[in-house]
Amino acid sequence: MATDQTRTAILTAAERLYAERGFSEVTLRDIVAEANVNLAAVNYHFGSKDELIAELFVTRSIALNRERLRELRAAEEAGGGRADISDILRALVGPILRGCLGPENQRSPVAQFMIRASIESVPPIRRIKTKEIDHLRKFAGAMRRALPDSAEVDLFWGLHFALAMAHHTIRESERLTKLSDGQCDLDDVEDVIARVVRGAVLGLTARDQAAKSKVKVAAREAR
Amino acid sequence: MATDQTRTAILTAAERLYAERGFSEVTLRDIVAEANVNLAAVNYHFGSKDELIAELFVTRSIALNRERLRELRAAEEAGGGRADISDILRALVGPILRGCLGPENQRSPVAQFMIRASIESVPPIRRIKTKEIDHLRKFAGAMRRALPDSAEVDLFWGLHFALAMAHHTIRESERLTKLSDGQCDLDDVEDVIARVVRGAVLGLTARDQAAKSKVKVAAREAR
DNA sequence: AATAGTTTCATACAATTGTTTGAAACGCAA
């Protein structure tokens, strides 16, 4: 056995390169060069390039979802079965943000790979991705319990927007840094998480203000 | 001259295919088959595949930015030099959302192409994309005038989150529909725009609640 | 030491990619 050095070497090399350059920009030859293994090793150990990608994605996807659910359950237990909406959303976006941002994780492409996977639409991943909806439904359920008076459609939008802010922050971190001249500190991961969660929670809870805002818009459009 | 049928045939075919499948999944042969022209026509008229992509991107990018600025200026004029923050963000996300969503635009890949371009990191576009930051700075400036008491870093985050929600909604429209069992109606474009703008505005203006929220978090972490 | 099973390796293969070529077809002024 010997924990199969070649296999893991390929996996880590592939993940790093995919995270850095994207799927379509990385060839098998790039991977084996990075892993210092023979070209045929990929097909020998994984069968095909697609199966390598799929294995990477499934592994990371399971780990991410497990961490998310762990934090969600912890929050619900702490709240006696009904978690605070902030904690629910923190469980949703925290793990992926912690995995992608921060000075220490800049070099560790573990979660950066997941973002790539969620962005680029490559066949082997597209085939698997349907299951993520079931995973998100669990969070929608927790949100429903946390905000029983909210309309369900608003909960879905809130969940969607939370993921939007998290993913977009990871994808466009470089641009945001440039745009803000470094004022937006993407290395302060917990601050980023707090901003994302706060933004999503505000949209979900500030209902009275929404009414005010609507009146204002209506007034503006009336004149 | 004759308006160069071949050129435009290639452009529209390429844009449609790129919007549908993504850059890496479309070959020159796919494009020329769709456009009913000879393979060599692409290199004859555009020089290379990269230059074709670049021309597409630049053209669309200019049109989108022009529309955004037009709406921004209209809002600022209506407000006597100081536009409402909602209107500023509406000018930012409205054009791209209108171009991508809605039942009539589902088939028109004009703006869908732009999303692909902003997602997939293809070299010819990456080279151009830096200019977009200058464009966004104009919106940051307008936001500063609208909310002079806000910290600049918060404005950048608000701008960033507004784009996040807009882009993510376009990218993941299918998933959101599935997740919500069709409750989130992505054909109602103006409702989507209103939700995105409202979410971003809340994050920018609900300052008092932020303080409350922080206290709450601190309390939770203290125990 | 001998053998059977596993893993590695250099190399070749077939397919696909963007690009080039040179001749044919076309458009149109002289």
Added chain:
DNA sequence: TTGCGTTTCAAACAATTGTATGAAACTATT
């Protein structure tokens, strides 16, 4: 019509891709 510049076309090109092959090297049980 003639001639010239532009555009089209079929074919070929060189490079790159994922994959397959069969021999060699290795590992470990007997």
